[in-house]
Amino acid sequence: MTALPNVGLGPVIEELAEVIVxxxxxxxxxxxxxxDGDHGSNMAKGFGRAAERIHGQDMTLDAGMxxxxxxxxxxxxxxxxxLYGLMFEDMAAALAGKSVIDTQTFAAxxxxxxxxxxxxxxxxxxxxxxxxTLVPAVAAFKAQSAAGFAVAIPxxxxxxxxxxxxxxxxxxxxxxxxxxxxxxxxVLDAGATSCCLILTSLGQSILKRLG
Amino acid sequence: MPLRPGNRAAxxxxxLIPLRFGDDPLxxxxxLYYEEGMTQGDIAEQMGVSRPSVNAYLADARARGxxxxxxxPDRFRxxxxxxxxxxxxxxxxxxxxxxxxxERSLIARLGDAGARVLSRFMRSxxxxxxxxxxxxxxxxxxxxxxxxxxxRVVQATGGTTAKIPWTPEACASRLAKxxxxxxxxxxxxxxxxxxxxxxxxxxxxxxxxxxxxxxEADRIVMGISSLRPExxxxxxxxxxxxxQHAHYQDAVGSIVGRFISARGEPVIxxxxxxxxxxxxxxxxxxxxRIAVAGGMDKVAAILAALRGGYVNVLVTDIATxxxxxxxxxxxxxxxxxxxxxxxxxxxxxxxxxxxxAPQDAVDETLxxxxxxxxxxxxxxxxxxxxxxxxxxxxxxxxxxxVGGGAGHEPAFWGYVGxxxxxxxxxxxxxxxxxxxxIIAATRAVNGQAGVIYIYGNFSGDVxxxxxxxxxxxxxxxxxxxxxxTDDIASSPRETRSxxxxxxxxxxTFKIAGAAAARMxxxxxxxxxxxxxxxxxxxxGLALEPGSLPETxxxxxxxxxxxxxxxxxxxxxxxxxxxxxxxxxxxADLLLERILEEMHAAEGDEVALLIxxxxxxxxxxxxxxxxxxxxxxxxxxxxVHSSLVGPYYTSLDMAGLSLSVLxxxxxxxxxxxxxCRSAALTIG
Numbered sequence: 001m002t003a004l005p006n007v008g009l010g011p012v013i014e015e016l017a018e019v020i021v022x023x024x025x026x027x028x029x030x031x032x033x034x035x036d037g038d039h040g041s042n043m044a045k046g047f048g049r050a051a052e053r054i055h056g057q058d059m060t061l062d063a064g065m066x067x068x069x070x071x072x073x074x075x076x077x078x079x080x081x082x083l084y085g086l087m088f089e090d091m092a093a094a095l096a097g098k099s100v101i102d103t104q105t106f107a108a109x110x111x112x113x114x115x116x117x118x119x120x121x122x123x124x125x126x127x128x129x130x131x132x133t134l135v136p137a138v139a140a141f142k143a144q145s146a147a148g149f150a151v152a153i154p155x156x157x158x159x160x161x162x163x164x165x166x167x168x169x170x171x172x173x174x175x176x177x178x179x180x181x182x183x184x185x186x187v188l189d190a191g192a193t194s195c196c197l198i199l200t201s202l203g204q205s206i207l208k209r210l211g
Numbered sequence: 212m213p214l215r216p217g218n219r220a221a222x223x224x225x226x227l228i229p230l231r232f233g234d235d236p237l238x239x240x241x242x243l244y245y246e247e248g249m250t251q252g253d254i255a256e257q258m259g260v261s262r263p264s265v266n267a268y269l270a271d272a273r274a275r276g277x278x279x280x281x282x283x284p285d286r287f288r289x290x291x292x293x294x295x296x297x298x299x300x301x302x303x304x305x306x307x308x309x310x311x312x313x314e315r316s317l318i319a320r321l322g323d324a325g326a327r328v329l330s331r332f333m334r335s336x337x338x339x340x341x342x343x344x345x346x347x348x349x350x351x352x353x354x355x356x357x358x359x360x361x362x363r364v365v366q367a368t369g370g371t372t373a374k375i376p377w378t379p380e381a382c383a384s385r386l387a388k389x390x391x392x393x394x395x396x397x398x399x400x401x402x403x404x405x406x407x408x409x410x411x412x413x414x415x416x417x418x419x420x421x422x423x424x425x426x427e428a429d430r431i432v433m434g435i436s437s438l439r440p441e442x443x444x445x446x447x448x449x450x451x452x453x454x455q456h457a458h459y460q461d462a463v464g465s466i467v468g469r470f471i472s473a474r475g476e477p478v479i480x481x482x483x484x485x486x487x488x489x490x491x492x493x494x495x496x497x498x499x500r501i502a503v504a505g506g507m508d509k510v511a512a513i514l515a516a517l518r519g520g521y522v523n524v525l526v527t528d529i530a531t532x533x534x535x536x537x538x539x540x541x542x543x544x545x546x547x548x549x550x551x552x553x554x555x556x557x558x559x560x561x562x563x564x565x566x567x568a569p570q571d572a573v574d575e576t577l578x579x580x581x582x583x584x585x586x587x588x589x590x591x592x593x594x595x596x597x598x599x600x601x602x603x604x605x606x607x608x609x610x611x612x613v614g615g616g617a618g619h620e621p622a623f624w625g626y627v628g629x630x631x632x633x634x635x636x637x638x639x640x641x642x643x644x645x646x647x648x649i650i651a652a653t654r655a656v657n658g659q660a661g662v663i664y665i666y667g668n669f670s671g672d673v674x675x676x677x678x679x680x681x682x683x684x685x686x687x688x689x690x691x692x693x694x695x696t697d698d699i700a701s702s703p704r705e706t707r708s709x710x711x712x713x714x715x716x717x718x719t720f721k722i723a724g725a726a727a728a729r730m731x732x733x734x735x736x737x738x739x740x741x742x743x744x745x746x747x748x749x750x751g752l753a754l755e756p757g758s759l760p761e762t763x764x765x766x767x768x769x770x771x772x773x774x775x776x777x778x779x780x781x782x783x784x785x786x787x788x789x790x791x792x793x794x795x796x797x798a799d800l801l802l803e804r805i806l807e808e809m810h811a812a813e814g815d816e817v818a819l820l821i822x823x824x825x826x827x828x829x830x831x832x833x834x835x836x837x838x839x840x841x842x843x844x845x846x847x848x849x850v851h852s853s854l855v856g857p858y859y860t861s862l863d864m865a866g867l868s869l870s871v872l873x874x875x876x877x878x879x880x881x882x883x884x885x886c887r888s889a890a891l892t893i894g
C-alpha cells in the first residue's frame with residue numbers, strides 16, 4: 001500500500017502524546033542543562049490534554065492535529081505553545097479535505113509545518129533549535145518520497161536524529177539558552193529533541209498502518 | 212526511542228579494595244590522598260564511592276591515628292602561638308612570623324607581614340585609618356595591594372614636625388600612594404599648645420570634615436608603642452619631658468597617640484585635651500583594628516592593647532607572642548579527643564514542596580492572592596489567569612498590562628493596583644501565557660486611551676503578546692509593547708535589545724503606572740516606560756538552584772562551594788560559575804558590573820532593589836544592601852530609595868539580584884507618585 005485513508009487517524013495523535021508523556025522527564029532533564037527545565041512537563045501537559053479530547057472520537061489526522069494545536073496555542077503558552085501550535089495548525093491545513101494521505105500529501109504537510117514554525121520564530125539551521133531537526137527531516141522525506149513511505153519515512157527519521165544530535169555541538173543563538181553563549185555547547189537542544197520525537201512517532205504510526 | 216545519554220554505569224562500585232590495604236577503606240583512601248597525591252574526586256572514582264565519603268574517610272583516618280601530620284617545628288610554633296593568641300583574645304585573625312629571619316630587621320619583616328595582611332583585608336570603597344611609626348612606614352613601603360577602587364586613607368592623628376621619617380603625614384601619604392587611594396590628611400598639629408586652641412581648631416570646617424571621614428573608617432592599621440625613652444611616642448613629641456613621671460605613671464604603652472594602662476584602660480592626663488585625632492572610644496568603634504608590632508620591649512604595651520580590646524587583628528613575631536601569652540598566664544590546654552565524625556545524611560532525591568497537585572499550583576496561588584488582596588484586585592470572568600485592578604478600567608487612562616510566566620510571585624499580580632498596572636496575566640510556571648488570557652485582560656481594562664504591554668524579553672512572551680496585540684489591533688485597540696531588557700549579564704551592552712527582562716521590571720512597571728495615573732498620553736507613557744527600562748540595570752547570583760513543582764529536582768547542578776553569577780529568573784543557569792565568595796565580594800561584583808555600564812556622574816541619584824530569588828535569608832539581603840550603599844557613597848552617588856525583599860522571585864532559588872535605576876528628574880518625580888498594590892505601596 002502506498003497511501004492511507006485520512007479517516008480514523010485520530011489515534012496517531014494519541015500515540016504521539018503517549019511518546020511525549022513517556023519522555024517527559026528526559027525532555028525536562030535536557031532542558032534543565034541550559035534552559036529552565038520545564039520543556040518535558042509543558043509538552044506532556046499539552047499533548048496529554050489533547051489526547052484526552054481526541055480519545056474515542058472518529059477523527060481525521062488533520063482534525064486531531066487541530067485539537068492539538070488549539071490546546072498548545074490556547075493553554076500552554078511559553079515559546080513551544082505557539083511554535084508547535086502553528087506547526088500543527090499549518091500541517092492540518094495542508095491535509096484538509098484530503099481523503100487519502102500519500103507521500104506527496106505527507107510531504108506537503110511537513111513543508112507546511114516547517115513554514116508554520118518559520119513564520120512565528122526566526123531561527124535558522126545552526127541556531128540550536130527545533131529547526132535543526134525539522135529542516136533536514138523534511139528535506140530527507142521529500143528527496144525519498146518517490147520511493148514510497150517505506151523508504152522515505154526511515155530516511156526522515158534518520159535525518160531528524162542526525163539533526164537533533166547536531167545540536168550538541170552548537171552554541172544557542174536564539175531563545176532562552178542563547179544567553180549562555182559557549183556554555184550551551186555540549187548539550188542537546190530540548191526543542192530539537194522533542195521535534196525528533198514528534199517526527200519519529202508520526203512516521204512510525206504511518207508505517208505501522210501501512211502494514 | 213533514543214536512550215537517555217550520559218547515564219554512567221555505577222562503575223567501580225563493585226571494585227575490590229587492593230589486597231595490601233586489607234579491608235580498610237580508610238587506609239586505602241589515605242594512601243591515595245597522601246602518598247599518591249590524588250584528588251578526592253579521583254579517589255572517589257577509583258574507590259567507587261562518593262566524594263563526601265572520601266572526605267569522611269580522610270577525616271576518620273586522622274582521628275584514628277592512621278594518618279599523623281607533622282609540621283616543621285618553627286612553622287608549627289607560629290601556627291600554635293597565632294591560634295592561642297586568636298582564641299585567648301578573641302581576635303578576628305592573628306599572624307605570627309619567626310623572630311629570627313636572616314638579614315632583614317624585625318621591623319622590615321613585620322612590615323612585610325603587615326602589608327600582606329592588609330592587602331588581604333582591603334576592599335574597594337574602604338576608608339582606612341593609619342597611625343605612624345617605623346613599622347607602619349615599613350608596611351606602606353612594602354605593600355603590593357590588589358587593584359582597588361574608591362579607597363580613602365585617613366591620617367589617624369594630626370601631624371608633627373619631629374625630625375623622623377615616619378611622621379603621621381609621611382605614613383598616610385605613602386600608604387595612600389601605594390594603595391592608589393585618596394589621602395585625607397588631618398590639617399592640624401597632633402599636639403596643640405592648650406585645650407582652648409584645640410577647641411577652637413575643632414570648629415574649623417576643613418578639620419571637622421576630615422575628622423568626620425576619620426570617624427567613618429572601616430579599618431585602621433596601627434603600630435603599638437612602648438613608653439621607653441627611645442620609643443616612637445617620645446621621638447614624635449607626644450609626651451613632653453617630665454610629664455611621664457608626673458601624670459602617666461600608670462601607662463605601659465600607647466596607641467593612636469593615646470595612653471593605656473597594663474589592664475588596657477585609658478590613662479587620661481594633661482595631653483588628652485591637647486591631642487587632635489582618633490581617641491580610644493572612637494578607635495574601638497572601628498570595625499577592623501589591625502595592629503602590627505613586635506619586640507620584647509613591647510610585650511607589656513601589646514598585652515595592654517589586647518586586654519583593652521583596641522586590637523582585633525594582630526601581626527607579631529614568635530618571641531613577642533610567646534611573651535604575651537606567658538605574661539597572661541596562658542597554658543596550652545590539651546587537645547580535645549577526636550570525636551566520632553558525623554555520618555553524612557542520606558542523599559535526597561526530591562526537593563520538599565508545600566503544594567497539593569503540582570498542576571494546580573499556579574491556579575491555587577492566584578486564588579489565594581485574589582483573596583488576600585481582595586481590596587485591590589479582582590478576577591476577570593472566563594480567565595483564571597488574569598487579575599485586574601478593582602478600579603480598572605478607567606476611561607481616558609492608558610491601561611498597563613503586565614505579565615509572564617508564573618513562579619515569580621509576587622510578580623505579576625502583586626503590581627496591579629492604583630498607580631501601577633491595570634491587569635496582570637500569568638502563564639504556567641516559567642512559561643509565557645498564551646494569547647487568549649492576554650486578550651481577555653486587554654479587553655477588561657481598556658479605557659479607550661490605548662494599552663501598553665510590559666513584559667520581559669523572552670521569546671515565548673514576545674510571540675504570545677505579539678499575537679494578542681495583533682488580535683486587539685484588529686478590534687481597533689491601540690496596543691504598544693515595551694519589552695524589558697534590564698539583565699546586564701544576559702548579553703553584551705552592544706546587544707542590549709537581546710537581554711532578558713528580570714527584577715528591574717518593577718521599576719519600569721512603576722514608572723509606566725505613574726505616567727498613566729497622571730493621565731499622560733499613550734505616546735508619553737510608552738516613551739517613559741522605555742526610558743525607565745533603558746536606565747535600569749540588574750545582575751543576579753544564585754547560591755542554590757530552584758526546583759519546579761512538577762519535577763521537584765534542582766533545575767541545575769551547583770557544586771557545594773560554587774555560586775552561579777548572572778542567573779536569570781527561570782532557573783536557567785547563569786553566565787559564569789565561581790567559588791562562593793563573601794557577601795561584600797558578591798555585592799562588589801554585581802555593583803561594579805552595573806556601574807561600569809551606567810556612566811553615572813558624581814552626585815547622580817539612583818533607586819535600588821535588592822531582590823530575593825526566592826529563598827535567601829532576609830539578613831543576607833540587608834548585608835548586601837549595606838555594602839552596596841557603602842560603595843555608592845564612596846563613589847559619590849546618592850540613593851533615593853532602597854527596596855529589599857522578594858519582589859520578583861524564581862520559585863525557591865537561593866540567591867538575589869541587584870537592580871539599579873539611574874534616576875533623572877522626570878524618573879524621580881514619577882517614582883514618587885503614590886501607588887498601592889499587594890507588593891509595592893508608595894506614598
